[in-house]
Amino acid sequence: MGERDSKAIKKIQATGLMRKLMGAYFQELDEAARTGNRKIAWCTSVGPAELLRSFGFLVYFPENHGAVLGSSRMAQDLIPAANARGYSPDICSYLTSDVGSYLKGETPLKQAFGMAGVPRADVLVYNTNQCRDVKDWLAFYEREWDVPLIGIDTPRGLGDLSRDHLDGLIAQHKALIPTLEDISGRAFDLDRLKEVVASSYRCTMLWKQVLGSATHRPSPLTFFDGTIHMGPAVVLRGLPEAEHYYEVLIQELEQRNADGVAAVDGEKHRFYWEGMPVWGKLRDHALLFSGQQACVVASTYCNSWIFEPLGSDDPFEGMARSYTELFIVRSEDFKERYLADMFASYDIDGIIYHDAKTCPNNSNCRYGMPQRLTRTTDVPYVTINGDLNDLRLYSEEQARTQFEALIEQLHEQP
Ligand code: SF4
Numbered sequence: 001m002g003e004r005d006s007k008a009i010k011k012i013q014a015t016g017l018m019r020k021l022m023g024a025y026f027q028e029l030d031e032a033a034r035t036g037n038r039k040i041a042w043c044t045s046v047g048p049a050e051l052l053r054s055f056g057f058l059v060y061f062p063e064n065h066g067a068v069l070g071s072s073r074m075a076q077d078l079i080p081a082a083n084a085r086g087y088s089p090d091i092c093s094y095l096t097s098d099v100g101s102y103l104k105g106e107t108p109l110k111q112a113f114g115m116a117g118v119p120r121a122d123v124l125v126y127n128t129n130q131c132r133d134v135k136d137w138l139a140f141y142e143r144e145w146d147v148p149l150i151g152i153d154t155p156r157g158l159g160d161l162s163r164d165h166l167d168g169l170i171a172q173h174k175a176l177i178p179t180l181e182d183i184s185g186r187a188f189d190l191d192r193l194k195e196v197v198a199s200s201y202r203c204t205m206l207w208k209q210v211l212g213s214a215t216h217r218p219s220p221l222t223f224f225d226g227t228i229h230m231g232p233a234v235v236l237r238g239l240p241e242a243e244h245y246y247e248v249l250i251q252e253l254e255q256r257n258a259d260g261v262a263a264v265d266g267e268k269h270r271f272y273w274e275g276m277p278v279w280g281k282l283r284d285h286a287l288l289f290s291g292q293q294a295c296v297v298a299s300t301y302c303n304s305w306i307f308e309p310l311g312s313d314d315p316f317e318g319m320a321r322s323y324t325e326l327f328i329v330r331s332e333d334f335k336e337r338y339l340a341d342m343f344a345s346y347d348i349d350g351i352i353y354h355d356a357k358t359c360p361n362n363s364n365c366r367y368g369m370p371q372r373l374t375r376t377t378d379v380p381y382v383t384i385n386g387d388l389n390d391l392r393l394y395s396e397e398q399a400r401t402q403f404e405a406l407i408e409q410l411h412e413q414p
Contacts, residue, residue, distance in 0.1 A: 008290040009283070010263055012225060014249040021241050022231055026113040032058050033119035039184050040119050042141070044134040045234055046304070046323050047127040048152065048173055050200050050315070053238045054193040055184040060119055061235050062137060065109070066094025069101055070279025070389035072108040079390055087140075092133040093358040093389035099140055123183045125176065126151035129329045131361040150179050154324055159331040161324055169320035193315050200238040201310035201318070206246030207233040208306045213253040214297040215346055218262030220253045223273045223296035224286040225263065233305040264295040269410055270347055272379075273299040274339065275354030276362045276388040281396075288400065292407050298346040300327055300339070301362070328361055335364060336373055343379050350406045351381035357393040382406045 032038040041057035043049050045064065052059050069075045075093060078100030083089050085103065087096050101107050102118065109115045124138040124147060135151065142149040152172045155165065177188045210229065213220050221229075229249060236242035255261075271289070273296050278285065289296055309321035327338060343351070351373075353365035360366065370381045382402040386394035 008265070009224075009286050010261075012221065012229065012249070012252060014245070014252050015228070017248055018229060018231060018245060021236065021245055023113055024241075025235060026109060026115055029058050029060055029119040030113070030115040034116060039122045041180075042121040042124045042138060044126045044130070044138070044151075046129055046326060046328075047125055047134075048176065048319055048323070050196045050238045050310075050319060051173060051176065051193060052125060052180070053196045054189060055180050055186050057123070057180075057184060058119075059235070060121070062098050063094055063134075064231070064235050065101070065107070065118060066098050066389065067279055068108055068112075069097040070094070071282060073280045073391065074101070074106065074108060075280070075389040076391055078104060078106065089358075089390070091358060092131065092137070093387055095133050095137040095140075096358075097389050098137065102141075102144070120145060121147055123147060123179065124149045124151075127154055127323055128152070129154040129156070129323050129326065131328075131359075133361075148179055148183065150176050152176075152323070154329060156329050157331050158324065158329055159334055161321065165324065166317065166320055169324055170316045173316050173319055190315075196238040197310055197315040197318055199240060199243060200307070203233060203237045203242040203246065204305070204307045204310055206243060206250060208308075209250050210246055210253065211298065211302055211306070213250070213257060216257045217270075217347070218260070218264070218267035219270070219295050219297040220256035220261060220263055222263045222286060222289070223299045223302065224277075224282050226299065226302035227277050227279075227282060230302055230305055237305075262295070264290045264293060266293045267295045268292075269294040269349045269407065271296040271406075272339075272343060272346065272348045272351045273301065273354065274351055274364055276301060276356045276359055278354065278356075278386045278391075278394055278399075279388055280391050281386075281394065281399075284396075285399075288403060292403075294407060296352070298342055298348070300342075300364075303342070304328065332367065332369065336369060336376075339364075339369075339373060340377050343373075343377050348379055349410055351379055352403070352406070353381060353383040355383055355385050357385065357387045358390060359388055362388075380406060380409045 038058050041052040043059050075097040079096045081100035081103040082096035126135045126138050232242040232245045307322035310318040312318035355363045365383050384399045384402050
């Protein structure tokens with residue numbers, strides 16, 4: 001396959017600002033861990049971060065660390081340490097990478113941000129909307145550090161969200177308050193929560209605009225750019241810095257669209273990525289596709305951080321809806337309708353399903369969905385077997401052959 005050199009990846013200028021903001025975020029956490037000047041809450045990535053911020057907690061997201069361990073390719077060396085502790089090689093490789101990182105005392109955060117290590121939690125807060133692994137993951141640290149583990153148990157496989165579902169979830173959010181008051185030493189402040197949720201809502205709408213810019217032909221950004229630039233939407237949502245960042249990024253992307261600047265020069269094919277990224281192969285994949293003038297313009301993964309219900313007048317209802325109405329929580333029928341709409345909105349020519357061995361929750365190709373969607377949308381697809389973090393489960397050769405097969409299919413189309 002004719003790959004281009006690294007110049008084929010077009011640098012987004014706003015990346016410098018993002019690195020600065022992410023650096024400041026990690027350094028604040030590091031200082032808090034060293035001095036105890038602020039309390040630290042660990043939160044699952046689609047968990048009640050806004051509620052935690054309203055109490056003044058600094059919020060740390062272990063899944064973000066999982067992704068960093070994957071993209072730095074440290075994961076392979078760390079996963080066996082977690083396996084030796086009884087955490088199976090078949091469960092979430094974010095979990096096993098992160099637990100291995102803790103057991104070996106190794107993290108790329110030290111080198112990247114000068115941190116002493118991963119910041120220790122004062123409280124661990126989960127939402128099982130994505131999977132059970134997140135709860136088991138935080139339970140490891142509950143045992144290690146003897147700190148409280150609290151959270152929200154969300155039903156999964158939902159079609160429509162009923163009033164009963166919502167009321168139960170709102171009650172679960174409110175039930176967290178006494179523990180958070182205790183640990184933070186602050187009384188719950190509804191006005192503060194409204195401010196944080198409103199900021200998070202503005203952030204989410206800006207992030208939606210960022211991703212929506214890729215409906216333009218040619219697209220100004222790729223899925224691989226998106227996985228990097230979603231950082232602030234994941235770890236800084238609810239803070240003004242995240243809003244500022246996306247305003248800057250949108251300006252740049254709009255300018256690209258106005259000037260007809262493509263993320264992939266000579267964009268010929270537009271692809272959709274369904275499933276987790278292969279973090280240790282992001283750059284290779286970006287080059288592989290751009291070498292074929294193919295742009296992966298959209299994905300379920302990046303779109304999962306759009307939480308429109310945060311605009312609700314009631315912040316509890318906004319959080320409960322946002323963290324339950326997301327794709328991963330929904331029924332097969334809902335997911336099929338969602339994907340068909342995405343293929344149409346982004347004018348998709350082909351789909352790549354990533355069957356991530358250790359994340360069945362984000363792999364949607366195991367129960368016939370690609371075949372059903374091809375019948376209704378007529379968009380061709382391929383499936384690659386791999387993993388988010390464990391590169392021992394990924395075959396470069398197989399993935400390359402599959403990508404090539406998809407491009408061939410498109411060339412053969414009339
Ligand atoms: S959704 Fe998948 S990747 Fe995310 S924590 Fe759960 S198992 Fe891991």
